[in-house]
Amino acid sequence: MTILRPYGDTTGDGMVQVSFTLPMANSKVAEGAAAQLANKMGIEPALVVHAKAMGPDFTFFVVYGRVNHLVDTSTVEIVERDYPLMTPKEVNAAIKSGLRRRLTVVGACIGSDAHTVGIDAIMNIKGFAGEKGLEYYREIKVVNLGAQVSVPQLVARAREERADAILVSQVVTQRDAHIVNTKEMSAAFRESYPSDRRPLLIVGGPRFDEKMAGELGVDRVFARGTTPGEVASYLTHQLVSNRKKVGA
The missing domain is CATH 3.30.30.60 (D-lysine 5,6-aminomutase beta subunit KamE, N-terminal domain)
Known part of the structure; x- marks a missing residue:
């Protein structure tokens, strides 16, 4: 039916x-x-x-x-997961053999957003929904900048850390602050990096629509309920598996 x-x-x-x-x-x-x-x-x-x-x-x-x-x-539109879920062991092995170095993720809550529950759930070792956060993965270097980080600060730290991916959490949505902040962040990274060297841009929060990635100028939108394992698997798929295919 x-x-x-x-x-x-x-x-x-x-x-x-x-x-x-x-x-x-x-x-x-x-x-x-x-x-x-x-x-x-x-x-x-x-x-x-x-x-x-x-x-x-x-x-x-x-x-x-x-x-x-x-x-x-039959007319419902959703974003299907287009990458395989991997265990921490599989993620670590793929990064170690594919990158031959640790994968660096810089995360933050940008603008006036002071709610770090979302970013901490994904990045901190305690994790979420029974899964360990990205800090648990020995081949992933996690730099969690916390709350109320300005876009220029985020770009500067990403450059300093040579970030492979940027993970931004937005919970505050009054006057579409999450949309405005994300577009500002995306524009800043695209202006500051050559297209082939720009970090992967990922945004998440309870009021994002996963279909908005193109509109927001980011590579991926994660909605409510996303687990650390899903994020780690996506990072590995995009930054390791896909690059190996391109280089093959």
């Missing part, structure tokens, strides 16, 4: 739950406004199941109701 309808209480009943905030004080009028908005979104009937004041002038709502929209799964 390629045509689907949302599921709530029974299969195909079309029930959905959405949440949003309105710039209104919590009141009956505000609840009515939330229901009206939900109706305009195609939720009919719309039931406001939760309303909570967010300070004196804002209210957070959860609305439950039915939609008639259908999903055609």
Whole structure:
């Protein structure tokens, strides 16, 4: 089956739950406004199941109701993983035999972003989701610059370390800060390096769309749930396996 309808209480009943905030004080009028908005979104009937004041002038709502929209799964566009997953042992062996040196990754949270949970989960040895971070791989040199790193600082450190890859994490998304910062970073690296010597540019965060790599000017976008093993495998595929094929 390629045509689907949302599921709530029974299969195909079309029930959905959405949440949003309105710039209104919590009141009956505000609840009515939330229901009206939900109706305009195609939720009919719309039931406001939760309303909570967010300070004196804002209210957070959860609305439950039915939609008639259908999903055609045959038209869904995604980014398929185009590289094999490798164990740490396989990654280390490939880098050692292919590069004959350690692979250097410089990571940071750029701009005003002070949330290092994402970059630490991938780079620090403790890792994420039961997998060790990149620091665990003996053939990968990890340089984690932490939070609130400016783009010029990142470029300068990448040059100093002779980085093979740049890994940037962006969590703050107000006013599309993650998009603006990533485009600035991409432009800076493309201006500072010849095309054949530029480090691999990778960006990740919970609100990135994996299909945005071309728009952002980076080589790869990793979305929420990405594990260190996936990143290590991608780095090895792009910087070792692919180069060996090109040189063959």
